[in-house]
Amino acid sequence: MKKLTVLMLLVSTILFGKVRVVTSITDFEDIAKTIGGKRITVTSIARGNQDPHYVEVLPSYMMKVRRADVYLQVGMELDLWSRQIIDGSRNNKLQIVDCSQNINRLEVPTDKIDASMGDIHSxxxxxxxxxxxxxxxxxETITNALIEADPDGREYFTSQLLKFTNDVNQLMKKWEVEFKNLVGKxxxxxxxxxxxxSERFGLEVVQFVEPxxxxxxxxxxxxxxxxxxxxDNVKVMAMEPYFSNKAPDFLNLKTGVNVVKIAQSVGAISGVDSYIQMFEFNLKALTEALEK
Ligand SMILES: [Zn+2]
Known part of the structure; x- marks a missing residue:
């Protein structure tokens, strides 16, 4: 009997011992995968080729979150839909993590916001x-959340974070050299x-297709x-792939501006399968469009 209990415990740890993570966007899914490895399962609600501002709330998403341990939100009012999914899941053990918590925020409005300004995030x-x-x-935020959900994994998560941090820092150095021609463009x-x-890679944002x-x-x-x-002799117009080509094609026709699709998330464009690949892809695509 005792043996059986031990065995069942072992089996349940193997099968169910993983931290179940749900994320709003594929980028967090990919980073969580890197940090959590085999200690977690992770799935994103929004697909990479979807506009992350507008996600239809489906009952199946609530079911996913009902069984989850951790939810990773974008926050800053981007994924307000995640609140509905979380509420609908009725999972009172869920650890809800806002990944924007330690970010140095840009474009925080100083004036009062009203509807005439469009979809501005306060x-x-x-x-x-x-x-x-x-x-x-x-x-780092994801690492802390995983440690809270699975304290035994602390050492593993921390070493994965260190590896990820080193990888990104090294790539940044490489990118700064390889794509220095983007600066001021x-x-x-x-x-x-x-x-x-744009701030990181030195691009000058002139305007938006959306008014x-x-x-x-x-x-x-x-x-x-x-x-x-x-x-202004603008050479490049870059767009998220989920928007219509109509206006960009019209601008191309009228001015010859090069239109390029870049990935706003992992999976937005085929071949962009990881967070790091996304930057490689976008930096290359913008450089090619500028040199066309
Ligand atoms: Zn936006």
């Missing part, structure tokens, strides 16, 4: 994972997802963009 721009150095901060982005990325965040381009705004592209 806590600042929430696209902070697009700076690899912020990836290290996110990884003017880019028009479709949506304001790239302030952290206001979350608002589709109007003819007046497109006219304004054509004038800016011509007067």
């Amino acid at each position: 806590k600042g721009n929430p696209h902070y994972w697009l700076d690899p150095i912020n990836g290290i901060i996110i990884a 003017k880019v028009i982005f479709y949506h304001n997802s790239w302030p952290y990325f 206001k965040p979350g608002i589709t381009p109007t003819p007046t705004h497109l006219d304004k963009l054509i004038r800016i592209i011509q007067s």
Whole structure:
């Protein structure tokens, strides 16, 4: 009898002992995988090719979260939908982690916000994972959450964090040399997802295809963009793949500006399968578009 109990305990540790993590976006899924390894299972609610601002809340997502130990949120009002999923899961043991907690936030509004400004986030721009150095901060937050859920894993998680941190720091050094031609280059982005990325790699953000965040381009705004592209000699317009090509193609036709699709998340574009690959891909794609 005693043997059987021990055996059952062993089996249940092997089968169910992993920390179950659910994330809002694939980038956190990938970082959590790196830190947690075989000690965790992890799944993302939003797919990489989906607009992370708008995710339809499905009952199946609530079921996923019901069985989870940890939920990793973007925060800063980007994934408000995750709140609905978490509430609907009725999982009162869930550890809810806001990965923006230690981020140095950009574009925090100083004035009062109103609806006329479009989809502005009152806590600042929430696209902070697009700076690899912020990836290290996110990884630290995830490491602490995993240690809380699985204290026996502390040593493993900590060593994985150290490895990830070293990898990112080394790659940053390589990227700074390899992609130094991006510094000072003017880019028009479709949506304001790239302030952290641009600050890190020295790009100059000139304008957005969206007249206001979350608002589709109007003819007046497109006219304004054509004038800016011509007067400022803007070579590149970069877009998240989930937006319509219509306005970018029109701008290309009118001005010859090179349109390039870049990945705002892991899985946004085929071949972008990891957080680190995402930066490699985007930096290469922007460089190619600038040199075209
Ligand atoms: Zn946004």
